[in-house]
Amino acid sequence: MKTLYSAKVTTEGGRKGRTTSDDGILDLQLSMPKSLGGEGGEHTNPEQLFAAGYSACFGSALEMIAKNANVDLGDYSVTVKIDLEQNDDKEMDLSAVIDVYIPEIEVEKGEDLINEAHEVCPYSRATRDNIDVTLNLLIDED
Structure with a gap:
């Protein structure tokens, strides 16, 4: 396998600590959400970071699939x-819900694009059969 890019991030202090990338671009204070017994506040948490990465990666996969199908997203x-x-x-698990909004697309075509993106997205491939993932196409109501 050929490595195309590597990200290296270190977190000290767990969910209440600080997470930094080796290049210094990512430097964030973490906080425990109130629902987990923390103080909450203005800092991020691992689930938000995972959601951010997954949504960006899925969007890129969707763009690739749409381009190959000559579809304007x-x-x-x-x-x-x-x-x-x-x-x-009493073990901790993750689940994901992916809501994709593509304006002015036929439902069947939108669903096909989303399903294909789910097949090629590295986050989707990494989590396949490990966490529950729900895919939704959001449409405009007339």
């Missing part, structure tokens, strides 16, 4: 919601 958007859940065994 217009002003599309990808929103990813990551849920941290506790299963019946």
Whole structure:
């Protein structure tokens, strides 16, 4: 396998710590969400960072699929919601909901594009059969 890019990030202090990339571009204070017993506040958390990466990556995969199909996505958007859940065994799990808005597209074509993007997106491939992922095409209501 040929490595195209490597990201290296170090976090000190876990969910209440600081996370920094080796190039200094990423330098963020983390905080524990109130729902997990933390103070909440103005700082990010691992689930938000994962959702940000997943939505950007999925959007790029969607662009590639659309380009190959000669489809104009217009002003599309990808929103990813990551849920941290506790299963019946009291273990922590993640799930994802991916909402894709593609204006002025036929539902069947939009669903095909989203499903194809889900097949090639590296985040989707990495999480396949590991977390529940729900794909949604958002449409304009007439």
